[in-house]
Amino acid sequence: MLNKKLVQTMTLILLVIALIGTGAVVYITKYSGQNSKGPTIDDVLKYSVDVSEITTNLASDNYAKMAFKIQTDSKKAKDELTKRDFQVRNIIIEELSEKKAKDLQGKAGKLQLQDALKTKINKVMQDGKVVQVYITESLLQ
Incomplete structure (x- = not known):
């Protein structure tokens, strides 16, 4: 029973880390690309x-x-x-x-x-x- 809870907790932690990482990549890709061209x-x-x-x-x-x-x-x-x-x-x-x-x-x-x-x-x-x-x-x- 302890192993099952530990596996569920670790899975949940990995899922949260993956979601945060995906969000960070999307944010950086979307907003850093605007300034790379410089001002019009x-x-x-x-x-x-x-x-x-x-x-x-x-x-x-x-x-x-x-x-x-x-x-x-x-x-x-x-x-x-x-x-x-x-x-x-x-x-x-x-x-x-x-x-x-x-x-x-x-x-x-x-x-x-x-x-x-x-x-x-x-x-x-x-x-x-x-x-x-x-x-x-x-x-x-």
Whole structure:
């Protein structure tokens, strides 16, 4: 009689574990697949702020003309970034003034600038964060 109860209890425990595991697999499969594609282009545009052309001297005897699109993670972040336009422009000018023309040439230089701007702008953000900085215009002279 003890063995029969023990077998029934173990069977019940295994059945519960199997049901929980199946539920977890279904949940993970259903909800993790939505975010793997990333945001749609409409979402990117909805939460992005354009920074108009900035012309500034570089650390070398050159100058740069650049414009940016900055993608945020929410409407609140976009609104905050719009209000912080003067700070964003200041951050960009400061960052560019430390660069030499050779630092901005090529893909690697531009990616480094984008990452540096993202990090520095996120330091001043309070209601969200910058997801990506895109260079929309670039001219080095």
